[in-house]
Amino acid sequence: MDIVVDNSPGACGATVGFSPPFATDTEDGIIVSTQTGGLPSGSLFPVGTSVVEFTATDSDGNSTSCTFNVIVNDAEDPTVACQDITVELDDMGMYSLTPAEVIASSSDNCAVTGASFEVPLTLTTGQVPFNFDGTGIIDTDAVIAAAPNTFGDVTVAVEYAGDFGGTFEALVIEGPDGSTVLNDAVAGSDCTTFTASFTVAAATWNNWVATYGPDLTFTSQTDTDVDNICTDQYFQLDATLSSQSSTLDLTCANVGPNNVTVYVTDAAGNTANCVAVVTVEDNTAPVITCIGEPATITGTTTTNPGINIVDNTTVSATFDVTDDVTIADLDVALDITHTWTGDLIVTLESPTGTQVTIFDGNADGCSGDNIQDTYDDESANALDCQAGTPDAFPLDDYIPSNPLSAFDGEGTLGTWTIFVEDDAGGDTGVLNSVSLIYSYDVTGVPLDVVLDANGMATINASDLLLSVDEACGYVVTTVGTPPVAGSLGTLFNSNNGGSTGGAVYFDITVGPEDITITDLDINTAEAGAFTMDVYTLVGSYVGNEGDAGAWTLSSPSSGTSAGDDNPSNAVLDNPIALAAGTTYGMALVLDASHGHEYSGTGTDPAPGNTSYSNADLTLSLGSASNVPFDGAPFTPRIFNGNINYFSGGGASPTIDLDCSMLGENQIDIQVTDDSGNVAICTATVNVLDETSPILVCQDITLPLDENGMATIEPEDLLAEGPTIY
Incomplete structure (x- = not known):
């Protein structure tokens, strides 16, 4: 009979003892056997299978042998300790991390044979159409292909569509081994999309992979109550598991501290893990080229x-x-x-x-x-x-x-x-x-900018860039103090809301430095993509809720709704620059299919406050109207949202040009990446005035002098003249 034992603690084997077997002989009776192969009793047998042989010989010299196996299982996990490190992205915004960099030490009673990172991996079946016969839905297979082993439990998200509106119509799915992994029956409308999920224990998943191979088949079961009546009739499985990778690719999205889990394994498949904090830095400045410079x-x-x-x-x-x-x-x-x-x-x-x-x-x-x-x-x-x-x-x-x-x-x-x-x-x-x-x-060809009829033009600093080589995000401004990202928020806890296409109004008072608003977060309950126009005026919104002519459309914006009481980000088409020490009214007008959710009813805003502030700006709130600028606002109403901006002394995302700048002008442009690295180049702008003066003449009467002469200036014949000529 084989002997099966686990390893001795700390040893790549086990001390195993055994007695010699006996043989019986018709002439000699019981004969004590002699060991003729393998390690002797009491030895440290190595992990794995060792063969032991005994031989018995009778008095006539006849002999017989028997063997048995000593099987030692390695049941001891390795040990591993992590170390925190800092790494730097390359100029492509990438860093490939290896386990050796974060493992301070590791050991095993036998030997550590591998190390890897835990990384999330999502595998999908794609949309699999249901099979039908004359009675209803029948068994339909969906395959998750190339499934690896997992370190942790597997979460499977399920999306399905069809005739599942009644609680008697269920989606039942069996796993590769025939066990039921999902039985979902919900009340709803037929021919709509439903979602569900189930979890597979890591041991079960890994056993499936070992037993059935990496292509795992899940089968939706026959249900005669589910009829072939819908346009969309399918199910899809998306399995998220903890896979392993020999490297971990870090990118701009990882700048800052990251918790990284690393596993070590031994030959028996025993594992141990630890967590390291990997701080990712981007220290590479952008590489830029300005218009107008070679x-x-x-x-x-x-x-x-x-x-x-x-x-x-x-x-x-x-x-x-x-x-x-x-x-x-x-x-x-x-x-x-x-x-x-x-x-x-x-x-x-x-x-x-x-x-x-x-x-x-x-x-x-x-x-x-x-x-x-x-x-x-x-x-x-x-x-x-x-x-x-x-x-x-x-x-x-x-x-x-x-x-x-x-x-x-x-x-x-x-x-x-x-x-x-x-x-x-x-x-x-x-x-x-x-x-x-x-x-x-x-060649250094300048950017030509033509002034308007008022002798003015505004361009974006980014218009003066010919190229930007920067792996991570960046902002473009004129040269000044590197911009610092900031945000001021109110709350996302509405107790009221307006009609679709409505507006909210509030004041922004800018602090000691100019700010540039890049995007806003709003609260809208309606789903889907939205657009929103952002209007401003210098001064307060109060008293101007009914005067559309007082407002300037500063920028359209767009985004996708995240639902009621969740931040829905609206990115401005054009950043809005606000000057230090100035109060601006702001009106946010949503499209015809989305409305603002906000707080405050009657004279006692609840929840929310009428003022929010930080070192850069103050928000004074606020009003709302179902029809923009109709003069019938509801007050007070507390805008639910965040104002996201950059602040920085002297740096501006836009450049104002006027008649005093006619001809070629050298302008320094600054690109600052998300980690604060700065690059500067010099652009050339050629300011042009192509608008002819507008003259209005007038008739005049003048007397001759005693010599029959009179002198007039050309300006005397102009009823109106240009201000500069």
């Missing part, structure tokens, strides 16, 4: 031909570049999977017929595999093929076999051709992709 711009065109490379054959792929610019510098990124790169010769041909052999395998190749690099004349890396490896050229970039500068000065527009020659037998591959990365110079 600059070098980079463009890229990529083709993905996926052409098979055949022995002793030349294959080619053509692709069109639509940019019509003159090349100042050209780089080429190649992705070719092919064994033995020494077989390959890669040549690029321009629309004018110029050819350059980028990679010459005869000179620069070897027995190493694959060409997946960028070829750049300015690279610091000479081609150095790594023989016998799966990545013949492991660096990011290399100097090409022949200079790509042969293309400098040519135009990009037209059809380019890439040739790949395989000049030997025995090795094949695929031309996966080619990217042309071309730099070109632009």
Whole structure:
């Protein structure tokens, strides 16, 4: 009989004792056997299966043997301790984190065999149409494909549609093992969409994967009460599980502290985990180019031909570049999977017929595999093929076999051709992709801005940018103190509401620094996308609720409703700049399908206050009307929402131009990313006045002097004249 035990604490094995078996013989009777194989009793048997053999021999020299297994299970979890770290995003706004960076120490009674991160993974069946026969719905399979093991329980969201309006009409789903995982029967309307969910324990899910493979089949059950009468008749499963990944990709969305869970495992599948705080920093300033300053711009065109490379054959792929610019510098990124790169010769041909052999395998190749690099004349890396490896050229970039500068000065527009020659037998591959990365110079042409009839024009600071290279979010202003994000909110706890298309009114008094409003959060109960016009005036809204002419449409905005008493974000089409120390009235007018939810009835606002403030601004509230500017407001009404803005000394998202600035003007533009990194460039704006003066003449009567003469000035004949001429 086999012996099965768990490991001894802290040991990659167990101390196991046993007695020698006895044999019986017709002549000698009971014979004591002798161990002839395996570890002796009392030894530390290793984790796994060990074979022990005993042999018994009678007095005549006849012998027999038996064996049994000593099976030691590793039942002991590893241990792991995490450390908190700080990482910095690269210029693409990315950082690939490895478990080793956050594991301070780990150990196991045997050995730690792997480490990985816990990452959420959602897998979907997509919408699966129900099957029907003449009596109703019948069994319908939906497959969650490529399902991995999970560290934690799996939550499955269910969406279904059809004839399920009665409580006697149920959606019943069985899991891969035939167990019922959902029995959902709700009262509602037929032919509408329903939602439900169920949870699968991690052990059950992992057992399904082990038993049935990674493609798990869930089956909705037959129900003769569910008829084939609806347009939409389907069900969909979305399973969210705790998957594992050998790396964790961090992005701009992770700037700041992040709790990261890392798992270690041993060969027996035992796990342990710890949580590290990974602080992500973005310390890379934007790279910007202003209009009106000489600059070098980079463009890229990529083709993905996926052409098979055949022995002793030349294959080619053509692709069109639509940019019509003159090349100042050209780089080429190649992705070719092919064994033995020494077989390959890669040549690029321009629309004018110029050819350059980028990679010459005869000179620069070897027995190493694959060409997946960028070829750049300015690279610091000479081609150095790594023989016998799966990545013949492991660096990011290399100097090409022949200079790509042969293309400098040519135009990009037209059809380019890439040739790949395989000049030997025995090795094949695929031309996966080619990217042309071309730099070109632009001249410092200023931005022309024409003043209006009043001698005024306003432009956005962003209008003066030719390019911005910034992986994370950013704001564009004139140069000043870097803007600081701020928000002032009231509450989201309405006890009243207005008609669709209505308005709310309130005052904003700006503090010691200018602010720029970028978006607002409002409270609207109606679902779906909405638009909202934001009106302002200098002074108070009080007394102007009925005077539409007093208001200026400062910016349209748009967003999607989050429902009653939830913030619904409305992004302004144009940021609204408000000057320090000034009071502005503000009116928010919703579209015809959405209405404001707000607080306050009668003379005692409840809930809510009539004033909210911080260091940057004060809100004085407020009124509302079912018809904008109809002069019949309900007061007081407390706007439910947030004012989101940037503050900063001297920095403005807009630039006002007037007659005093005619001609070319140099304006410094500042781009500040979400982490406060700043870049500045100088733009040129050419201010033009193309409006002719408007003159109104008048008739005059004047007497001659004693000499029969009279003198008049041209202005004397003008009833009205331009103010500046």
